[in-house]
Amino acid sequence: MTLTRRMMLAAATALALAPAAAMAQETIKIGEINHYKRMAAFADPYKKGIELALKEINDAGGVMGKPLEFIYRDDQGDPAEAVKIAEELMTRDGAVMLTGSILSHVGLALSSFAAEKGYLYLAAEPLADSLVWGSGNKNTFRLRASTWIQAAMLAEEAAKSDAVTYATIAPNYAYGQDAVAAFKENLKRLKPEVEFVAEQWPGLFKIDAGAEVQAIERAKPDAIYNVTFGTDLAKFVREGTDRGLFDGRPVYGLLTGEPEYLEPLADEAPEGWFVTGYPWYAFEDGTPEKAFVDAYTADAGETPKIGSLVGYLTAKSIAAAIEKAGATDTDSLIAAFEGLEIPDTPIGTLAYREVDNQSTMGAYVGTIAIEDGKGVMVDWTYKGPDGYMPTDDEIKAMRPAE
C-alpha cells in the first residue's frame, strides 16, 4: 500500500512539475539531483536528512518568509542525464540553485555546467579534490570534507606508528587513486623514510578479495592503508581476517567507520583499524551532535548515516545562504555563499571558505572496536580541516584563474 501511495505522490509531483506551474511564486525551490536508485543505500539517508532540515526550516517560517522546497530528480548516475535534468530544473521548474550528486564525476559535470550557464551548484557529497581545486570554479561550492583532508588525517596518525613499509588497497578509479596519492604525499612529508611496497587496485565492487589478501601478504608490509568500501570492504575484511592479514599490522581505513559501511559488517568489523567515520552512537547528551541524532532518529525512524548529516547540512547551508542573500538570483546567492557562516549546526559552526568554496566540515576519526556484536568507533575525535589543507597559495595555484 506504501507502493500505491508513493506512486500517487510521485505522479502528483510529476503533474506539479508541468510547465508554468501556478504555484511557482509560493515556494523557493531547490533542484536536487541524485542517484536515488543506483546508490539507494547512500541516497536514502541523505534525502531523509534533507527532509528533517526542511521540516525544521519551514516550521520556523521558511526562508525570506516563504517555504523552502526541494525538487528531487533521479539521474541514474549518468552525468549527461544529470546535466539535462539540471537544465530542466533551472529553466522550467523555477529552481533557484542546484545541489546533489554522490558520485564525483556527476558532481564535476554539474559543476562545469553551472559555470557555463551561470547557475549555482552546491556539491554535497562528492569527495573529489578537483571539484574545488583543479577544476574549481566560482559557481561551485562543496560541503563534505574532501578525500585529501580525510587522507591527511589518517596519514598524521600513521606517521606516529613504527611502521615503515606500507601496502595500499583502493578501488581502481579516480577516488581510489586520489585517496592513495593524498595519503602517500602527506605521509611522506611527515615521515620521509616510509616506503610503499604494494599497491593493489581491485575494480570497484568487483574485488577478488582472496587474491588481494594474498598479494598484500606476499609483500609483508608493516601497515596497510585501505580505501575499499561497501561490498569490497566486507569481502576484504572477511578474507583478510580469516587469512590473518591484519594480525599485528596497523590498518588505516578511509571512510571505513561510516555507518553505511561499518553496520553491515556487524560482529565481523575489523577491530583496531584507525578510520574516518561517523560515531553517532557515542555522542553525549546535551551536545548538538546528539540532538541531531535524536531528532533524526525520531523523524526518519532509523539511526543516522553520514549521508543523513550531509543531507541535513546541505539544506541548512542553502537556507542560510538564501537568508543572507535576501534574494534568489545566482549572483546574490554566490556572494552569500562566499564566507557564509552558519552557527549552531550539529558539528558546530559551519563556514564556506572564500579561497576555494570548500566548507569547513571536518571528519571524525577513531579506532574500530566491537561492542555488543556491532562495530563502533572508540577514542574518536572530531577534526576540522584546518591544518590538513594545502596553503591558500597552493590552492590558488591549483584553481583555474577566474
Place this chain on the structure above:
Amino acid sequence: MAFLFAQFLTGLANASSLFLVASGLSLIFGVTRIVNFAHGSFYMLGAFIGVTLMELLPGHVGFWGAILLTGLAVGAIGAFVEMVVLRPIYRAPELFQLVATFGVILVIQDLALMIWGAEDRLGPRAPGLRGVWRIFGEPVPKYDIVIIAITPFILFALWYLITRTRVGVLVRAATQDREMVGALGVNQAWLFTGVFALGSALAGWGGALQLPKGGADLLMDFNIIGAVFVVVVIGGMGSLPGAFIAAVLISVLNVLGVTYLPQSTLVLMFVVMAVVLIIRPYGLLGREEVAGEHGQVGAPETPIRPYGTTGQMLVIALLALLAALPLFADRFLLILMIDMVVFALFAASLHFILGSGGLVSFGHAAFFGGGAYAAALLVFHTDTPMELAFLFAPLAAGLLALGIGWFCIRLTGVYFAMLTLAFSQLVWSLAFQWREVTRGDDGLVNIWPSPWLSGTVPYYYFTLALGIGGILVLRHIIHSPFGYALRAGRDSPRQAEAMGIDVKRIQFAAFALAGVMAGLAGGIFVFSKGSVFPTELEIAASFDALIVVFLGGVKTLAGGVVGAGFMTVAEDWLTRLEYWRLVLGLVIIAVVIIAPEGIVGSLRRLWTRLRGTDEEALQ
C-alpha cells in the same frame, strides 16, 4: 611454490560461483538462443533469497538446505519469467528477446529494493567452516576448500543430465537444431521453460553459494554479468565443459593478475576474451553457429523502398515542425530535442549495421564515446577551436572503427557481438585508467562550443542540421547499391559472394561508416553537455542503443530513430516517479510483447491490415 598453489586454490574457489552462473547462461543460450541479460538478476535474487532463508533456517541443515531451496525458488521465478515474458516472443527476430530480458533486469532491481531494502547484506558464514586450513603453510579458508570440492560434483551432475538422460538428449538436440526437434513432436514450449528454469536455478545457486565469501547487494547483477558473458564466450556458447574451463582460466588468471599486475583488474578478462576469439572464433569448445543458416526466424522481410509521396511529405512536415520549434518552445524542450537527435543518430548508426548489415554490435558506444573523447581531448589539452575539434570526432571514431572492425568482421553472430564488446571495454578502460591524458573518471570538463554556437537555439539548429543530415545520409546509403550489397550479405552470404560481392569488405566499410556516424553523434553530444566521462563508453551505453534499435524495429528503416525518440521521452517522464525502473521495465516488456516486430514494424503491420492492402502494395 606453496604460494602459487594457494593462489591456484583461490582461483578455483572463485571459479565455482562463476561457473554455476555461466553454465546456466550457456544452457539457456544453447537451447533457446536467448542472450539473457537478466541472468545477473537471477544471481542477485539467489543471493538475497539465500540470505533470507539462512536467517530463517538454523544450523548445518539450515545452511545447506537454504542453498538448495534458493536454487529451486530462483528456478521457479525463472520459469515464470520465461512463460510470461519470453514465450510470446520466440518468433520475433533473432536477439529481439534480449530487450525483454533488459526489461526484466529493471523490474527485478526495483522489486529487490522494495523487498530487501537498500542496505548491503553480509552473507552468513557456513556453520563450522569459519577460519582457515594450512596447506603447505599457506592459509586457505575452509569454505574455499569445500566449494572447490563441490564444483566437480555439480559439473558431473550437469554432465550426467545432459549426456545420459532423455531430457539431456532433447536439450542437446535442441541446441543443435531446435526446429527439427519441434518437427519431431517434442513440446518445445516446455523444453524451453524447463531449460530456462534450470539455467536460472544454477544462477540462483551461484548467488547463494558465494554468500559466505561476500553477501547480497543491489549492484551485484550488473557486476557479474560482464564476467559471466566472458566465460560463456571463451568456453563457447552452449558448451558446459567449455564454461567450466573458461571459468577456471579466467579466475586463475585474475588471481595472478592481482598479484603481478595489480592495475590490470579492469581489463584482463576482456583482453583474454579478445585473444581467444581472434584465435578461436567460436570459443574454446564452441561450434560454429548454425542459427540463421536455416533462414531468418519469422515471416520473410518485405523488400525496402524509399518512402512514397505521402511518407516524404510527412517527413518534410516533421522537419519543418522541428525547424520552427524554437519559435514557440521553451529552452528545455530544445535541450531535450538535442538529446533526442543525438541519441537518434547514434541509434541510427547502430541500426545501419544491425538492420541492413546483420552485424549485432554490443560495443557501439566505443565509437560514440570515442568521438566525444577525441574532440574533448583536443579541446582540453591543446585548446583547439571547437570547430576543428568537432571535425575530429567522426574522423577519430571512423579510424577506431576501422581498427576494431578489422578484427571483428571475420566473426559472425553472437561471437561478433562479444568481440565488439571486448574491444569497447578496452577503449573504456583506456579512458578510465590513462589518467594523465583522459583524467580517468574525473572526465574531461569545460568542453563548450564556440561563442556563436553557445546559445541553446543556435546549437539546436547545429544539432538538427548535422544530426538529421547524418540520419538522412545513412538512409540514402541503404537505398544505394552499397546498401543492397550489404543486405545481400546479411541475407545470404554465400549467394552474395557467388554474385561477386566481397561480403566481408562491404561489411567492413559499413562498420567504419557506422563508426563515423556514431562519432558525429558523440561530437554533438560532448559540446552540448560540456563534459565527457567514461560512462559514455560503458557497456550500458552500448546496450541503450541496442535496445532502442530493437524496440523501434530491426527490420524497418526508421526503427533506430523512432526507438530513440520513444526511449528518450519515456525515460524523461518515468524517472520522475519513485519506482521508475519498475515502470520502465514493465513498459519495455509490454512493448516487446505487444509489438514483437518493434514499434515501427508493428505499426506498419497494423497500417497494412487497416488499409486491407496486400504486402506488395505497402511502402
